[in-house]
Amino acid sequence: MKAILAGALETGLGTVYSNATVFVENGRITGVTEGLDPKNADEVIDASEMIVTPGFIDAHTHIGTYCEGFPEGMADANDMVNPVAPHLRILDAVYQDDTAFADALAGGVTCVQTLPGSGNIIGGQGAVIKTSTSIQGRKKTVDEMIVRAPSCMKAALGENPIRVYKEKQKLPNTRMGNAALLRQALVEASNYRNKTIHARSKNEPAERNLQQEALLPVLDGDLSLCIHAHRCDDIATAVRIAEEFSVPFTVEHCTEGHLIAPFLAEKNVYAAVGPTLTGKPKIELRNKTWDTPALLWKAGVHFCIITDHPVVPIEHLSVCLSLAVRAGLPREEAIKAVTIYAAEHLGIADRTGSIETGKDADIVIWDGDPLDARSRVVRTIIDGETVFSRT
Numbered sequence: 001m002k003a004i005l006a007g008a009l010e011t012g013l014g015t016v017y018s019n020a021t022v023f024v025e026n027g028r029i030t031g032v033t034e035g036l037d038p039k040n041a042d043e044v045i046d047a048s049e050m051i052v053t054p055g056f057i058d059a060h061t062h063i064g065t066y067c068e069g070f071p072e073g074m075a076d077a078n079d080m081v082n083p084v085a086p087h088l089r090i091l092d093a094v095y096q097d098d099t100a101f102a103d104a105l106a107g108g109v110t111c112v113q114t115l116p117g118s119g120n121i122i123g124g125q126g127a128v129i130k131t132s133t134s135i136q137g138r139k140k141t142v143d144e145m146i147v148r149a150p151s152c153m154k155a156a157l158g159e160n161p162i163r164v165y166k167e168k169q170k171l172p173n174t175r176m177g178n179a180a181l182l183r184q185a186l187v188e189a190s191n192y193r194n195k196t197i198h199a200r201s202k203n204e205p206a207e208r209n210l211q212q213e214a215l216l217p218v219l220d221g222d223l224s225l226c227i228h229a230h231r232c233d234d235i236a237t238a239v240r241i242a243e244e245f246s247v248p249f250t251v252e253h254c255t256e257g258h259l260i261a262p263f264l265a266e267k268n269v270y271a272a273v274g275p276t277l278t279g280k281p282k283i284e285l286r287n288k289t290w291d292t293p294a295l296l297w298k299a300g301v302h303f304c305i306i307t308d309h310p311v312v313p314i315e316h317l318s319v320c321l322s323l324a325v326r327a328g329l330p331r332e333e334a335i336k337a338v339t340i341y342a343a344e345h346l347g348i349a350d351r352t353g354s355i356e357t358g359k360d361a362d363i364v365i366w367d368g369d370p371l372d373a374r375s376r377v378v379r380t381i382i383d384g385e386t387v388f389s390r391t
Contacts, residue, residue, distance in 0.1 A: 001041050001043075003038035003039065004047055005038065006047050007047060007050050008052065009032070010051065010053045010370075012335060014336060019036050020052075021033050026384070027384040028358060028384070029355060029359050050366060052355075053355075054340075055109065056110065056339065057342035058306055058317055058338070059306050063098060064101070064129075065090065065094060067097075068098060075117075076095075078116065078120070078123065079120070082120070083122075083164075083172060084181055086124060086215050087210040090115060090154075091146070100310065102133075103313065103315040105380045105387055106315055106388055107315030107318065109314055110130060110132075111343075113152070115152070115226065119161060121156060121161050122154070122215075124153075125149070125223075126150060126152045126226060127150060129145040129146055129147060130383070131145075147348055147351065151346060152223060153224070157175065157178045157229045157237055158175070159283070159284050160228070162178065175237070179237050186218070186219065186247070189213075193212075221246075221247065224247075224347075227250065229251050230253050232259045239267050251264075251269055255284065255288050257292055258292040261298070268302070270302045270344070271301055271302065274306040274308055274312070275320075278311060289327075290323050293337065294327055303341065304338065307320065318371060318375075321337065322371040324337070325371060360383055361381060361384040364379070
């Protein structure tokens with residue numbers, strides 16, 4: 001058993017303890033007690049002069065597919081030949097030697113969702129993975145990093161698919177085309193399911209279609225549509241289509257979400273906000289502001305904060321939190337936005353996102369306030385094992 005002695009312990013649930021001990025065994029948190037008492041621990045990690053937090057979760061990245069230092073032509077996240085490609089799986093493209101994984105560990109990010117890009121109306125299945133790429137001195141396979149796969153079905157509205165396919169003289173050329181193709185894909189998947197059920201009822205063979213088969217968990221409510229939408233009209237379209245087909249969904253980026261925050265609260269939308277630490281290179285981003293998280297919070301919208309790595313380097317997730325706080329987001333809400341709220345966004349809050357008994361021991365030790373850009377990660381722990389240590 002390991003004991004982590006924390007000078008300050010932020011649980012990820014809004015609770016902060018002075019002088020607390022976290023017990024870890026077999027990769028899980030087995031207890032949290034007030035006071036600095038390791039009891040009968042076999043190993044003691046002394047962070048009594050430091051701040052301990054849950055590992056940060058970045059709910060929207062392209063890590064392992066837009067690899068650091070690789071030319072853009074080698075990126076594997078966007079297969080922009082067919083605008084509807086639900087059968088693609090990001091797990092088949094993740095390169096665990098992307099140096100961004102080491103950057104994530106040095107920045108206190110222990111878990112990410114990595115996603116197909118937004119060049120297609122439907123880009124394929126995402127995956128939630130831990131950021132440690134080795135175990136017991138050997139390299140992990142990507143399969144050993146999985147928390148949840150598939151984690152969602154990536155979809156996109158707005159400028160990106162229009163720009164890609166207008167050049168190819170293919171649908172979509174407009175926002176109407178975006179919405180029409182998304183609806184058509186869901187209808188075709190529903191028809192496929194009905195045909196398959198009918199064939200099985202007659203004991204007849206049913207031909208498999210991987211594209212349509214991949215959308216069945218969405219129609220069944222088991223997999224969320226993860227919908228890229230910056231502008232408020234695209235966000236409203238995402239809500240409209242999700243309601244039309246009664247499918248679960250999240251809004252990714254939500255750049256203009258603050259303009260329609262009461263609507264998002266009424267619709268119980270889960271939003272991933274970011275990347276905000278960037279310029280405004282396209283029209284969709286002209287209303288981008290650090291006020292968005294605070295305004296969503298005030299309206300009662302469930303949100304998390306993301307980097308969209310590599311758009312914002314993943315190691316700067318803590319900087320994004322500090323800027324959101326400067327714009328009016330309460331500090332405890334900023335921490336939640338990359339811990340428990342991010343875990344809830346991804347449907348993994350039963351495993352991670354807070355320091356609680358029974359959860360994965362994904363823990364970060366900081367030499368100062370995590371929201372102070374001068375602070376550094378001293379140690380990152382994933383599943384109870386130290387995966388980064390600053391010496």
